[in-house]
Amino acid sequence: MSATTLAHKGCEAVKNKDWEAAIPLLDQALKSSDSPIWLLARAQAHQQLRNYDAALRDAALAFISATERGSGNARKYMIDAQYRRSVVYYKLGRYADADCCAKWSMLLAEGRPAFEKDGVEKNVDENGNYTVTYEQGIADKQGQPIDSAYDRTYRRQVLGMVQEQSESVASKTGFEAEWKRAYAWRSQVLATLKTVPEDHSGRKVSVTKFPDKPKQEMAEKKPEPKPESQVGDSDDDKPVEVKGPAPGTVPDEQLKLRVDFYQTNQTVTVALFAKDVKKEDLQVNFFQNYQVQISPLPRAADPYVKPGDREAASTFILGGEIIPSASRWSVTPRKIELVLQKANAGLKWSTWGKEEIGLVAAGSDGDVQPENNATATAAAAPAAPPAAPPAKPTNAPAYPTSSRSGPKDWEKLGEGEDELDEKDVNYFFKQLYKGATPEQQRAMMKSFIESNGTALSTDWDDVKNRTVETVPPEGVEAKKWES
Template identity: 40%
Template sequence: MSAVKLAEAGMASAQARKWDEAITSLTKAIEQSKSPQWLLARSQALMETGQLDRALRDAEFAYCTAAERGNDKSRKQMIEAQHRRSVIYFRRKLYANADACASWSQQLAQGVAVKAADNTGEFVDEKGFYQVTAADVAPAKAAEQKQQQQQQQQDGGNGSGESDWKKALAWRSTIVRFLEALPAEDPARRITVKLVPVKPSLDQGEDDKDAAEQKKAKEEISRAEIEAAKASAATTQPKPATASGPFRSQMYQSDASITVSLFMKFASKEDTTKVQVDMQPNLITISGVPREPSVSYIVPHAAIDPSKSTYRVATMKIEFTLAKAQPGKWATFGREELSQPDASTLPTATDAPTSSQQAPEKRQEPAAAVKPQGPAYPTSSKSGPKDWDHLADDEKDDDDKDVNAFFKQLYKGATPDQQRAMMKSFQESNGTALSTDWASVSKETVKTSPPDGVEAKKW
């Protein structure tokens, strides 16, 4: 089979999230031609299967090859390669390296010459620790830099478009939140990566060597982290939690997707255009919302597919339509994080922790209060003695439970349109009607229809 056919099969498998099949097909294609596009696709597949060393090697090889070719697709591929490097370093929890690569991706997207794209040095302190903050990557400052730097293009390349720039900006805001949670001299604040990587070898025989080097590096980082934690324990105080409540939300879902509305009031329609949303498989970042802090993080109940997910900003709400990475019903949409969520709690596409995301500790639930028992009277019943003082309460609870269980089951098994019809008809009729026919309910207000012998009153 030709390299092109193999690559097309591999790209299709990656699109379907069949990572192992994608790796197999793309590897055979790359053996015939070292296309940057194919290397970047295999890099993603390797990353999703936890093979971070090989994924990084593919991304860096793709960057070097694209730079060497210098065709009309090269800058776009170089931007994507830097973004891929950033995500891999983020999963390794090397946040300074992750933001450096994301910054270079952003600079290249602006059209800045490669030689002028590295501005990370201005945020490194005298001890060599990277101290960038959220204010340094704010949209206003980034836009100002964009205008200035577009006049300094010397590399002959043009920017790949505003979408890549916005993507890099949103991703950097996520990385910086993790950086801000670190002590000032944490080892993860050191930049050890270079703007232009040394072109690596793609030989499979390098894997064992890389694995050994990675293991050694992790051990060194772990020792450094322990020492840094001991040194800062006496002086570092935890940040106070934000005392702001979550947004009111509403959702309905199918096996393949879930639609969620987060209700918030914008001062004007112009303010809605300032909202920026970055959707990753395990994290949704929303910036520019009318609250403090102005950036919110939402951890979905399970992984989503960002490429098939959309959102819409209105003056009263933000509505998301999220494609589920794995089909099935979700018990909840997720949770809103008022501060940066811990990467160890983020769900993956398979809902299993990866090598860089440790599973959260299981919370121990408090012991349930012991319900006082009534007097047990002598009885010959096979079911044992009854608490006659609370018999009526038990019967009432059973009735309520049966009714609630029926309506929950009815709502759960309904389609999204049927669920919308049920909600609309029940609310507009003041609880006197329940319809599942959205075609008829959507056209007009459902009238209040009390049972015979009962009169409806307005309170």
């Protein structure tokens, strides 16, 4: 069986989360090639089996191999290798090292030179403790690559960034999804670092941007699985007594929380039902305008997860846009309540959203995507396209109407009706709406409804902050309906 075939089978096993089957297949394939994508797949498998030394070794080799190749998808593999190093260091309780690697992953995604000496690892005080804070990590968006005109508008209007400044330091790099993944992961790392004692070894930086090439004989040594480290342990290798089902043995659907929600014109209130939540330990992070991450969460189906386990966190992908700075949360003995401030007041959400187990960054599951690995060859497969920006709610609100045909969904106006007579004025408006951008459609809906059908604007900047007045035709007087 060829190395390519073995690697394909190994990457398929990673995709199917069959970690134990993946490793021997990738071991055989890697005897003939040091393909970064194969090394990253094996690193992920070793990490999931808690063979952390082996996972670090493979991530380091993947980074070195990618830098030596220096072409094609080399940058993507370097980004993924630094991210994988960060995850493994976090599992080992080396939180400062984990943040450094996550930052290097972000810088590479921003298009910065691969061999740049950026001094990330030098952010330490006189005691050698890492000084980067959670608040600094959340604010670290200056170099974020722009993946759409929507992102540019959001950052200018919501984050208060000047357009010229924003565009001078950020551009489209093709690695926007990888940047968001590393940024979201950093928040988890720094949030944990904030909780550990000042004398914890995890506050020390011992990592370098360019790892030393591991010795070859390490490949022959099969690492022994190690249990997860607990936050606050001074000994990273201290065994953890596990009672009941191990992390990863309970299906995600059984782990998800029971959710209820209601909404007003300004807010959406989401109730997440969980027992015995410790408010002092809870981390609730509102990301950009469409995502909330919460950890650690007690699970009714599996109460044995530890703070570092994937099951201890959840990412809530929201059904609409919010203003993070105006949103808030609270805790009672039986639930967590999120009060989400709508970015578009008056726009009805068709659903509150969905829960994903673990930390999910902008459409990614937080791991190197196995589907990209599955078709790898010794020369390395092409990278998958970057994730798309968060989608707008797919179901538009149905506004009250006295029409016998019921409420109208303005998003679907004109669907399936192209056969109408082109001389019909309704045909013109349907085609106009159908060919408009999302912002133009939003402006058309708002202006038409607020003006009682007497005005139609496609300029969202003009109508978004004002009520569109009713302007009746000449010779006609507008009167309020009186019952």
